[in-house]
Amino acid sequence: MSTQDNRIVRATAPERVNHWLVAILFVLAALGGLALFHPFFFWFTNLFGSPTWARIAHPFIGALLFFVFLRLAARWAGDCRLTDDDRQWLRQIYDVIGKHEEKLPEAGRFNAGQKCLFWFQLFALCLLLVTGVVIWRPWFAPSFSIPIIRVAVVAHGVTAFLFVAAILVHIYAAFWVKGSIKGMTTGWVTRAWAKKFHPGWYRQVSGGK
Amino acid sequence: MALQSLDIIRRSATTTPPPGVRQTEKLAKLIDISKCIGCKACQVACMEWNDTRDAIGHNHGVLDDPMDLTENSWTVMRYSEVETDRGLEWLIRKDGCMHCADPGCLKACPAPGAIVQYSNGIVDFHEENCIGCGYCITGCPFNIPRLSKKDSKVYKCTLCADRVAVGLEPACVKTCPTGAIVFGTKEKMIQHAEERLVDLKERGYAHAGLYNPKGVGGTHVMYVLPHADAPSLYHGLPDEPKIDFWVAFWKGAAKPIGNWLLGLVAFAAFLHYITVGPNEADEANDKEPEHAGGKP
Incomplete structure (x- = not known):
């Protein structure tokens, strides 16, 4: 991590590429999955060429998503370990959504919400892959067997569905906290x-203050 | 198979009424197991009429041939040797789609119009709309639909919907040499079955009965079973078939719950943004530490 003027590297190029590959694959998997879940979303199948192509593509996209996410997990798992501060942060969730960062325990590279999302995604993707x-x-x-x-x-x-809901929260949080999206698109915050x-x-990346 | 018709009462993955101005009488096929001699003429007639041909298989040392339903064999004879209170019995059942009044396949199907139910009770697959996901296999309480290895579409007995639509009986009914398979209005078939049951009971089949399981709303293919107290004797015919709990949840409550969940999350985010507003760092007042700290 280096600082330059008043900018700091938030995500390196490989991290950004990895993140956005996960994001694109997730969106495609979610669109195909929703299309097969409810008639309301069936028209999403046309985005894949035809309903049958959507059915064929969905599991391949999902499997690829799993492995691309594993690579991301290898990058970030270390920074996503939950601490006591994180548990306190989660208890003060009303301060989080109320923009009272000053009352919260200090967040590290990732805050407790991001860490929870990370572990949930890892767990959910394993379950989605197996099922x-x-x-x-x-x-x-x-x-x-049919009962299984x-x-x-x-x-x-x-x-x-829980995954999509969690990602909606993730996308909103990035939109809400101004500067976050730039951090993941350009790499700088x-x-x-x-x-x-x-x-x-x-404090870590600036070496003190 | 496709047939333009105006008597559709249910259409898969469709939330508006299907074309149904034409109403027909409820029809049913009745298979009287006590009259069946296991000749397989119905299997042959089915392949003949529908022009499907199964691959030549292997001899498994039993009469079952093929050993299971396939995309080409929409009906197969199931032979079971069982011990009953009457000694060793050879039970023969013509297996195939039961044409449930409450069809699990149609409920599970995600492709609009791939499965329809006509007002006469026939449940039919429209393969051109089928996407090959196999959800109907998951939903069926009788394990009937088969996914073709050739085209990844599912196939099953149509109850000869094409013949029935022009006033003919299904091919299997037409060909049955013993009259074990009969076809007509559901009401008449139930009456016919009751007459058969009187005869069977006189002959000592105390538990003879009609198989028209209520768990799936009744079926449009019914059996006269000499041992109706234990349908599973007949090669695992389900004793109490119904749409499975998981399938009912998946295609029932889960759909509105899932959609509402996503809608609420999105709405909550919208409300939050509009009331709390964006969360911004104070860039203007960030000059100080730079001068004091002397970072590069």
């Missing part, structure tokens, strides 16, 4: 941004 394989036709589903497929398809759907939202990380 997705069980219901994946024509390749794997015939190897499983029934449970897997519900587990897949419930997990996916301002020093003021770092001090306000990730003071622990700021």
